[in-house]
Amino acid sequence: MSPSSPSLVDRLRSARERRGALLSDARTTAFRLVNGVPDGMPDVTVDTFAGVHVVSLYRDFTPVEEQALLDAAQEAWSPRSLYLKRRPREARVLANTARDVIAPEQPARGEAVESLEALENGLRFLIRPAQGLSVGLYLDMRETRAWLLGQVKGLTVLNLFSYTCAFGVVATAAGASRVLNIDTSRRVLDWGEENALLNGQPVDRYDYVAGDVFDWLGRLAKKGQGFDVVISDPPSFSTTRTARFSAARDYPQLAEAAARLVAPGGRLVACCNLSTLTPRRFEAMVLEGVGRAGRQGRSVLALGPSPVDFPWSPEAPPGLKVHVVQLR
Structure with a gap:
């Protein structure tokens, strides 16, 4: 991924478009925007919770690759916030010893959000995007x-x-x-x-x-x-x-x-x-x-x-x- 790759932005926009049925459902504001290989984004998933996006990486991305992905996501979607979760194979072990690396409390892009409410089929769920690898749903x-x-x-x-x-x-x-x-x-x-x-x-x-x-x-x-x-x-x-x-x-x-x-x-x-x-x-x-x-x-x-x-x-x-x- 190059820092200014238009194809990366296009892939992210296309992934969002494929969620059309969910984007138009006012009763559900929590769903997956990117699901890895099937969306043309190996080792990457992105979940959205009422406009706050959680980006998960399933291999060790270089700093340049990370920044390129985050920049592309910001350009493609203009989210309220982007939170980053690094999930290599050893993440379960490191989560307790290097939590600030695996799951930074501060957003990678956008405003800090301590908690928010997301909808699923009309029911409300409390999401905490900065609290570790699992954010609530x-x-x-x-x-x-x-x-x-x-x-x-x-x-x-x-x-x-x-x-x-x-x-x-x-x-x-x-x-x-x-x-x-x-x-x-x-x-x-x-x-x-x-x-x-x-x-x-x-x-x-x-x-x-x-x-x-x-x-x-x-x-x-x-x-x-x-x-x-x-x-x-x-x-x-x-x-x-x-x-x-x-x-x-x-x-x-x-x-x-x-x-x-x-x-x-x-x-x-x-x-x-x-x-x-x-x-x-x-x-x-x-x-x-x-x-x-x-x-x-x-x-x-x-x-x-x-x-x-x-x-x-x-x-x-x-x-x-x-x-x-x-x-x-």
Whole structure:
């Protein structure tokens, strides 16, 4: 990329034009503007949240390349702000030791924005673009959240690895009778409570549980609790004080524990964002776990990111896989 390359500006403008359906949707102001190779921008993604753009780099760009990209984005889109996230393979390790390098708190271009509200299907979510690599909402889950809106009226929902509780907000808006959110981090659960309040939803601290998910799955099972819908959206890799989780290795174990809490006739919504795991292999792992729990289940639906803002190609297939399993 040369600093003044018109082709780079053109590619960014073309990527934005391909999001036309989203650009004209007043009920959704959070979506992906650039999705790597399919948009002609290898190793680059750009997410927009009500005019604040978050640029993520998935290899070590030179300073000249970075500045060229940021200049081109400013010219192509004239955003309110551009925030930069550097996500090389070692980013998960460096995020705690070199956060100012991986995820600078100050914008690369434009005004500093501590927080803002973004819309998704008419619901409001608090975004903090300067707070680390994750800014509050995973946009590839928009289609799954939209599906959930029509599925849980009057039902109980367990939201595992809830992060800022976007699924919980959607389930409550859809008329769920109860939503229990569990995450290891009290900080993001507090953020989830803020999201609920933004949408005029009541907040009960007992429904925002901080702790190890596997531990809580066991505790809830011992109490004989069941839920009509269990949503499992773990990180691909995680480490707690007591355990390490790898989706490629441990998803059957997670599906087994989650299936034990699905009420008869209920559904397990199993999600995975590990790009190296094929949809067929992931489905097999989920069904293996359901069988280990002594339950019978069948896949009834496969979901994924929207092709409008998450286009894919054979060399860059979608990373997100969602399988909905109906249990007897």
